Amino acid sequence: MATVYQVRHLGLRSTHALKVLSGDRARQDPDTQERFLREGRIQARLRHPNLVQVTDVVTAPSAGLVMDFVEGPTLARHCQEFGLLGQAGALEVFHQVLEAVGTAHRAGVIHRDLKPENIILGMDSRGRMQPKVADFGLAKDLGHEATQTGVVMGTPLYMSPEQIRSSKNVTVRSDIFSLGTILYELLTGRRCFHGQTNVEIMRRIQRGEFTPPEVAYPPIDRKLAAIVRRALEVEPEHRFASCEEFSATLEAASRAGTPRRSMEVPVVSVPAPAHGGAQQEEAPTLPPEPGRPEGLTSTFVRKSRVEQSLMSLVAVAGRFGLLGVLAGLLLVALLIVLAGLWTAGVSK
Template identity: 45%
Template sequence: MLPAGSRVGDYEIEAELGEGGMARVYRARHALLDTPHAVKVLDSALRTNADARQRFLDEARIQAKHLDHPGIVKVTNIVATADHAALVMELIEGSSLEALMHELVNDPAEIRRIMLAVLDAVGHAHAAGIVHRDLKPANVLLAGKGRVPKVSDFGIAKLSDPERAASKKSTHAGARMGTLAYMSPEQIRRAKDVTPRSDIFSLGAMLYELATGAMPFEGADDFEVMEKIVHGRYRPPAEVNPRIDPVFVTVIDKALESAPGDRYQSCDDMAAALREDLKPVARPQDSVPNMAPPKSRVNLAIGGAVAGLVVIGAALFVVDPGGGSEPDPVRPPVVEDLAIYRKALGLHGKFMSATIETSAGIVRCNLLHDQSPIGVANFIGLASGQKPWRDGAGRIHTNQPYYDGTAVYRVIPAFLVQAGRPADTLDVPSNPGYTFADEKSALIHLPGSLALANSGPDTNGAELVFVLERAQRLDGTETIIGKCPDITVLTAISTLDRDSKDRPLLPVTIRSVRFEDKMVGLAEKPVEEKKQEKKQAKPERIHIVPLEGSPVEGPSDAKVTIVAFLDLAEPYSGKLWPSLRKVMRERAGSVNLVIKHVTVHPGTGNLAGLAMCAARNQGKAHAFAEAVWAELPRKDITPASLRKVAVSLGLDRAKFDADVDGALCWSRFETDTKLFGKLGITGVPQTFINGRGITGAQPYEKLLEMVDEELKSE
């Protein structure tokens, strides 16, 4: 904190006005002109941080060059010295909207006036190609006695114009920016393509708070808040404030739609609705008949322009994508495509795997066609050439494998490998000319996961993401289409020297993709070794599962150890549980039981696993698991419901909450997840009885038979 009388460039500090996460704002006076100003000074701890300083420069540049509007706080100067980095702004005499929030609840006319002014200012920013990304009451100042709204703090604003955005380096791609309570679902998912409609969502949250006195999305912790935002769960505003203006209810519900395309498409639309004179506005895709597929936005995984070229046999025929009435052959995949593509490839078995030959080696992955049929259909159709696709020049290709000759375009050691981008345009994201909705997605991705890359919800394309050695927190929107048991080749690729854009300096390309109707494991054993194993009376027991850090029930000297990989959010794990409990009762004293929790179900599994670890720390892991399976369907698993189960079992709530968020439980969860991947397991429940594996929700009789075989062999 700077004391009164200290200098920041030519400005003399008079008093502190407020502080934020990176800076403090002071009232100051120009030493020569004697004019009052607000000076926003970067914290001394961040002064030498190049990224933080650049963020300040960006804010000054954005506001000074592009945001000349009476409803936006004007930046007049910048101070960049060895001692300080600061923005100089007009001084607003008044308070913030946050300070008057509860005072305005029963004044709909004043709420409407303020919101219309804010919408006008934000709309001006959008017209300049700028998305604020952190709209909230604290960032709306009310100037003077007339309380003129002025939008401030464009420090994390995004230049949405691609050419100007390319020069803005200080905010890392995919980074989640903003204040959680007002974030849109796409910001929660760390989507890189935040748009003006993300600001519309934040403005809807502001209007909700102004009109009700409460925030729309609240929870016991950040995870619960994020979950509510992503799923659009908020208390109806009329329940919170029965006297709310009905127009506000309509506007709030529209602005807080989870899908950006369902919200108001502009600040003008939202403002017109507040004025009660908005006529129904057709969504763009409904208002233009026979519209060509829209271009995908430039993003981490997919993008590029689209148009047409058809390959028939060995001849090429140019097609006019805008002429004639022929249906466009390039379309998103549908579930029916999977059976068609499989039949054409002669695949009729229960399982299916892909062999991806690269210039660095072969990667084999088991495909999750039961869980992600549309995503797998997309992958198979493109890889085999059965599905038409567009290239970056807009030409349509048929009967031509999409992935052959594409390249690995991003590698991060122990994290991920991204592939499937044309080798001659590594800097230009590409897609096959369409996107489609997410299927199997998760916040936690297991080692060896294969996913379709995208830029946010419902934007799956063709490029691929391989997760490497550790469970990763990714966007939570990718469709997971497979599991790759052996990631040796991928790991080697990830360690290649790379440039500043994480592109491997030694080019790696995909040569071909083949499919088989069988599952693949960690490694194929020699034929002679397999024959020798069959001759043995009893297969060698493999004690591959360490017990440290996992809840154990039963005597330490038990002759039989059962290790079960389960997911509290997965129903078949719940079906196996009674059989395991019955075996424990029937063979008490001879058997112990170990639970390893892993997440295979999207969204809720990792939360449940951390909660079970927290229960284990209070000696109630198995009781907690049993209660969750008995009382909570998967859709009802939330932080609040898990906490309720813990309290019903007599667990200390404060310790439970702390352990759920603590590093120890995350470390245990990650260790079990890594082991799960190393064993080549592709689903749960998976049980090991003295090292002998058995998959699925097996009946009590089968489990008891295996246990008794082990007891007899001792």
């Protein structure tokens, strides 16, 4: 386990994130320290705008990874507080995540712990939402494999069936499965697999038992629902072979009628599934991961709701232009004034 701190370089006056091991036992264990530094070496060689970059290490008083500081919430926290991103917003974020993970795959690295808690939503220089994939602590380096056969690593809610059996022999298609569970959440507002215990969750994953996206959230585009189902196939060979294929298939669906960008307003509530039954029971809408202290897997600075709203407004401005946003604000102000006049008239 590790903790991430916001730190400032006194000489350069720059802000960074510092990830350090938690607990005396972990800090004093040579094997744990080596795995931690291995995480840093993997992350340092991966360069992409949507990946958190490790820039340096410190060794005193214990090992620490110096990383890019990303100001923003995790994808999980954003969805908890503001609801769905909307179909266009979800796809815009997800395409960038696919590009980042694809970069890691081409470098011979499989993440093995992809989940909304490990994706941070920052902003790029043009004010657009820029997700960054973080936490390569469980990553598999195909050039230097250290995982023993039979060892299971990862977060049960997002693990592929083959990863549940053993984390040693996973391929890029295991990450594809995890990405499928993330896309499912982004489009439906519900977790794909759920249960009372981790054993129950993993059993459902291995059997492919989940509520179809179009049942969990009826407004979803049917082409997108089919793409999600393919990513969640139990057999790896039936999934997308790469992040590039996954992204290209989504692009084709967009060109066929699914909009990539629109001014969709995030919705806070999600309709319940249309049918009952064991597979159609209502799934939780992104609650915090049980037993996991906050701030352990991401560079996260909590913002107030006002700041988050302004952040979303800036994202819209970057996408549609400042004049469009100003026009929207003027329209909202006009509606508020009219509502006030109507209320005053009724009270008389």
